[in-house]
Amino acid sequence: MKGIDLKTQETTGHEARGAPLNPGRRRALRALAVGAAGAWLLGRGALLGESGGRAVWERLDAARERLDGARPEPGAIRLDLPGVTQDGSAVPLTVDIEHPMSEEDYVEALYLYALGNPTPEIADVYFGPLAGRARLSTRIRLNQSQTVLALARTSGGRWLAGHRDVRVTVSGCLSQDGTYDFDSLMRTRIRVPPRLRSGEVGDVRTLIDHPMETGLREDRQGRTIPERIIKEFRAEFEGTPVVRVRLYRAISANPYLRFPVAPDTSGELAFHWHDDQGESATEAARIEIG
Amino acid sequence: MSNDGKSFIMPGTSITRRQALKRMGLFGFGGLAAASGLPVYAARPPAARVAVVGGGFGGATAAKYLKMLRPDLDVTLVEPARRYYTCPFTNLYLGGLRDFESLGHDYRELGETFGVRVVHERAEDVDVDGRRLKLSGGGELSWDRLVLSPGIDIRWGALEGYDEAAAEKAPHAWKAGPQTHLLRRQLEAMEDGGTFVLVAPENPFRCPPGPYERVSMIAHYLKTHKPRSKVLLLDAKDNFSKQGLFMEGWAEHYGDMIEWVGLSDDGRVIRVDADRLEVETEFGTIHRASLLNVVPPQKAGVIAHRAGVTDDSGWVPVEPETFQSRKVPGVYVIGDATQAAPMPKSGFVANNQGKVAAAAILADLDGREAPRPTWMNTCYSVIAPDWGITVANVYEVTDGELREVPGSGGVSPSGANAEFRRNEARFAEAWYAGITQDVWGSRPTG
Numbered sequence: 001m002k003g004i005d006l007k008t009q010e011t012t013g014h015e016a017r018g019a020p021l022n023p024g025r026r027r028a029l030r031a032l033a034v035g036a037a038g039a040w041l042l043g044r045g046a047l048l049g050e051s052g053g054r055a056v057w058e059r060l061d062a063a064r065e066r067l068d069g070a071r072p073e074p075g076a077i078r079l080d081l082p083g084v085t086q087d088g089s090a091v092p093l094t095v096d097i098e099h100p101m102s103e104e105d106y107v108e109a110l111y112l113y114a115l116g117n118p119t120p121e122i123a124d125v126y127f128g129p130l131a132g133r134a135r136l137s138t139r140i141r142l143n144q145s146q147t148v149l150a151l152a153r154t155s156g157g158r159w160l161a162g163h164r165d166v167r168v169t170v171s172g173c174l175s176q177d178g179t180y181d182f183d184s185l186m187r188t189r190i191r192v193p194p195r196l197r198s199g200e201v202g203d204v205r206t207l208i209d210h211p212m213e214t215g216l217r218e219d220r221q222g223r224t225i226p227e228r229i230i231k232e233f234r235a236e237f238e239g240t241p242v243v244r245v246r247l248y249r250a251i252s253a254n255p256y257l258r259f260p261v262a263p264d265t266s267g268e269l270a271f272h273w274h275d276d277q278g279e280s281a282t283e284a285a286r287i288e289i290g
Numbered sequence: 291m292s293n294d295g296k297s298f299i300m301p302g303t304s305i306t307r308r309q310a311l312k313r314m315g316l317f318g319f320g321g322l323a324a325a326s327g328l329p330v331y332a333a334r335p336p337a338a339r340v341a342v343v344g345g346g347f348g349g350a351t352a353a354k355y356l357k358m359l360r361p362d363l364d365v366t367l368v369e370p371a372r373r374y375y376t377c378p379f380t381n382l383y384l385g386g387l388r389d390f391e392s393l394g395h396d397y398r399e400l401g402e403t404f405g406v407r408v409v410h411e412r413a414e415d416v417d418v419d420g421r422r423l424k425l426s427g428g429g430e431l432s433w434d435r436l437v438l439s440p441g442i443d444i445r446w447g448a449l450e451g452y453d454e455a456a457a458e459k460a461p462h463a464w465k466a467g468p469q470t471h472l473l474r475r476q477l478e479a480m481e482d483g484g485t486f487v488l489v490a491p492e493n494p495f496r497c498p499p500g501p502y503e504r505v506s507m508i509a510h511y512l513k514t515h516k517p518r519s520k521v522l523l524l525d526a527k528d529n530f531s532k533q534g535l536f537m538e539g540w541a542e543h544y545g546d547m548i549e550w551v552g553l554s555d556d557g558r559v560i561r562v563d564a565d566r567l568e569v570e571t572e573f574g575t576i577h578r579a580s581l582l583n584v585v586p587p588q589k590a591g592v593i594a595h596r597a598g599v600t601d602d603s604g605w606v607p608v609e610p611e612t613f614q615s616r617k618v619p620g621v622y623v624i625g626d627a628t629q630a631a632p633m634p635k636s637g638f639v640a641n642n643q644g645k646v647a648a649a650a651i652l653a654d655l656d657g658r659e660a661p662r663p664t665w666m667n668t669c670y671s672v673i674a675p676d677w678g679i680t681v682a683n684v685y686e687v688t689d690g691e692l693r694e695v696p697g698s699g700g701v702s703p704s705g706a707n708a709e710f711r712r713n714e715a716r717f718a719e720a721w722y723a724g725i726t727q728d729v730w731g732s733r734p735t736g
C-alpha cells in the first residue's frame with residue numbers, strides 16, 4: 001500500500017519545510033522520509049530473468065569476478081528473508097553461516113548481492129574470530145522480486161554460497177521525492193550485552209540515522225539527488241576487529257546491523273561509522289566476562 | 291462430476307456466467323443483484339459436497355455464493371459461534387461510537403434462505419486424503435471440495451513474554467469478543483493522565499490500518515473522558531497504511547496526544563512484561579503503560595496448519611486465479627489465512643475472495659476453466675466522529691501473480707475539508723451495512 005500513499009507523503013514533505021512540529025510528528029515525518037528515501041528509480045529491467053539451470057552465482061558478473069574461478073559449496077549459508085514482502089524499502093535479512101570461528105579456521109568474508117537491483121552489491125562483511133559466529137542481520141532495499149545471493153570465504157580459502165528468492169509486492173520504485181530530517185543525522189544507537197560468560201556468544205545491535213540516499217532518485221524538479229551513504233562500519237574489541245562492513249546503497253535508510261561477539265576477557269567494544277561525505281560517528285560499551 | 295460446461299442464462303439478461311462472476315468479484319456486495327435472477331439448471335448428477343470451515347467474512351460469503359450460484363450443491367458451513375462479531379468497527383465500539391451488539395451477525399439467512407447446512411462446531415482436524423473433517427462434537431464430515439477461511443491465530447510466545455496468560459492482562463483485542471470487552475473495561479478503569487501503549491507488529495498482519503484506527507478511537511475516548519492521558523504507539527515498521535492521512539487527522543483532532551515511534555526510532559518491541567505493564571524495545575528502552583494493548587505476531591488459523599496447507603511463513607500459499615491451495619489440491623483457502631499480498635488482510639477482500647473461490651470451485655466441479663477474477667478492496671478508517679479516510683485498490687492476476695491494477699486506486703486526498711471527511715465516515719458506515727448484509731443477510735438496526 002505504500003506506493004499509493006505517496007501523494008500524502010509529498011504533502012507532508014511540504015509541511016516539513018514549513019511550520020515547526022512537535023517531536024512526535026517530527027519523528028513521524030522523518031520516518032515517512034525513510035520510506036521515500038528507500039525508493040529506487042526503475043533499473044534497466046531485471047538483471048536476469050529465469051535461472052536457466054545455472055547456479056545463482058553464475059548469473060552475476062560481480063559474483064564470478066569475486067570467485068575468480070572457484071566453485072562455492074552450497075549448504076552452510078542460511079539466508080533468512082521473508083518469502084513475500086510488502087515493503088521493498090526495508091526487507092529484514094539475516095545471514096547465518098554454519099562454520100567454525102576459531103583462530104585456525106573461520107569465515108573471514110561474506111559478500112551479499114541482490115541480483116535484481118540496479119546495482120547488485122548489498123554489503124561486504126569481514127569477520128574476525130572474535131565474532132564467535134559468522135552471522136549478520138540488517139535491512140535491505142529490493143526494488144523488485146528477485147534472488148538474494150550470499151558468498152562466503154573461509155580463512156582456509158574455501159568458498160560457500162547460499163541464496164533465497166524474495167517476492168516484493170510493492171516496490172519502492174514509484175517515489176520521486178521525499179524528505180529526510182537531517183537533524184538527527186549520524187545519531188547512533190547501540191545495544192551491547194553488559195556481561196557474558198567466557199565462551200558465550202553475545203548479541204550486538206547498532207543503528208545510525210542516515211538517509212542512505214541511493215543516487216538513483218530524482219527530486220520534484222527531476223534532478224538526481226546525489227548519492228550519500230554510510231560507506232563503512234567497524235566494531236573492534238580492545239583494538240581487535242570483530243566485524244567490518246562495506247555498505248552499499250542497497251542497505252536501507254538508518255542502517256541497522258546486528259552481529260555476534262564472543263570475547264574471552266573483559267574489555268571495551270568500540271564502533272565506528274563513516275559516510276561518503278566525511279562524516280563519522282563513534283560509540284563504545286564495556287563487556288564484563290565472568 | 292461434470293456437465294456440459296456451457297454458460298447459463300440469467301432470466302431477462304444475456305449475461306454470461308463468466309461476466310456475471312466477474313462482476314460479483316469486482317463489485318463486492320453489489321453481487322447481491324444477481325440474487326434476484328437465480329440461474330436455471332438442467333438435471334445433473336448427485337450433488338457434490340462442499341465443506342466450508344469458518345463463518346467469517348470469507349467463509350460465510352463462499353458458502354452463500356456457492357448455494358446461490360448452484361442451489362443443488364450440498365454445502366455445509368462449520369462455525370462454532372452462533373453469533374459472529376466483526377472485527378471491523380470494534381475500534382468504533384472502543385471509542386464509544388458504536389454499540390457492541392450492532393457488530394453481531396447470525397447464520398439464519400444462510401440456512402433458511404440459501405439452504406446452507408450450518409453446523410455449530412469446531413473443525414478439529416482435516417484428513418486430506420480421505421477428504422474428511424473431524425468435528426468437535428465427535429462426528430465427521432465428508433467433502434469433495436473444502437474451503438478454509440479460519441482467519442488468524444496468534445503466534446503465542448513469538449514476541450517474548452506474550453502468551454495467552456499475558457493477553458488477559460495486556461489484551462490484543464485482535465479478535466472480536468471477550469478480548470474487546472476486556473480492553474474496553476480497562477479503558478474505562480484507566481486513570482486520567484495515564485498512558486495507553488499500543489504495540490504494532492511487522493507485516494503481514496490482520497488489517498494493516500487497524501492499529502492506527504485503534505489508537506485514533508482510543509484517543510477519541512480519552513479526549514472525551516480522560517483528557518490528560520497520552521497514547522504511545524510503538525511500531526515495528528517505519529511506514530504504515532494511510533500514514534500521511536492518519537498523521538494529519540491525529541494532529542487535527544488530538545494535537546500531540548498520540549505519539550508514534552517507528553522502527554528506526556527504536557519503536558520495535560522485543561519483550562513484554564504483562565504483569566508490570568512494561569515493554570522493552572530493541573535498543574533497551576523500557577516503556578511503562580497504564581494500559582497495554584499488544585497487537586502480536588500472527589499466523590493462519592490453526593486448522594490450516596492441521597490441513598497441511600501452510601508454508602514456513604505460517605500463512606497459506608494459494609493459486610492466485612482460484613485461491614486453491616498450492617500444496618493440497620481440492621482445498622481452497624481464503625481470507626486472512628492466505629498469502630495474497632499485495633491484497634491486505636481485510637474483511638472486504640475476504641468477501642471478494644469468497645466469491646472468487648465459489649466460482650472457481652463450480653468451474654472445477656464442471657471441468658471448466660475458472661473465470662478470470664478481479665478483486666477490489668477499500669479500507670475505511672475512522673479517525674474521529676464524522677472524520678473518515680480511505681484507501682482503495684483493484685487487483686488482478688498478471689504473469690501468474692497477484693498485482694495491483696496500475697492507477698486503479700489510491701488514498702483519499704490529504705488536506706480535504708470537514709465535509710469530505712464526514713462523507714468518508716458515512717461511506718464507512720454504509721460499507722459496513724452493505725457488506726454485513728451481503729455476507730450474513732443482516733439489516734442495519736435503528
Ligand SMILES: Cc1cc2nc3c(=O)[nH]c(=O)nc-3n(C[C@H](O)[C@H](O)[C@H](O)COP(=O)(O)OP(=O)(O)OC[C@H]3O[C@@H](n4cnc5c(N)ncnc54)[C@H](O)[C@@H]3O)c2cc1C
Nearest residue numbers: 344346347348377378413440441497625626635636637638
Ligand atoms: C480492529 C480491527 C479492525 C478491522 N477493521 C476492518 C475494516 O474496517 N474493514 C475490513 O475490511 N476489515 C477490517 N478488519 C479485518 C477483518 O476483520 C478480517 O480481515 C476478516 O475478518 C477476515 O475474514 P476471514 O474469513 O479470513 O476470518 P474471520 O472473519 O476471522 O473468520 C474466521 C472464522 O472462522 C472460525 N474458525 C476458525 N477456526 C475454526 C475451526 N477450526 N473450525 C470452525 N470454525 C473456525 C472463527 O470462529 C471465525 O468465525 C479489521 C480487523 C481488526 C482486528
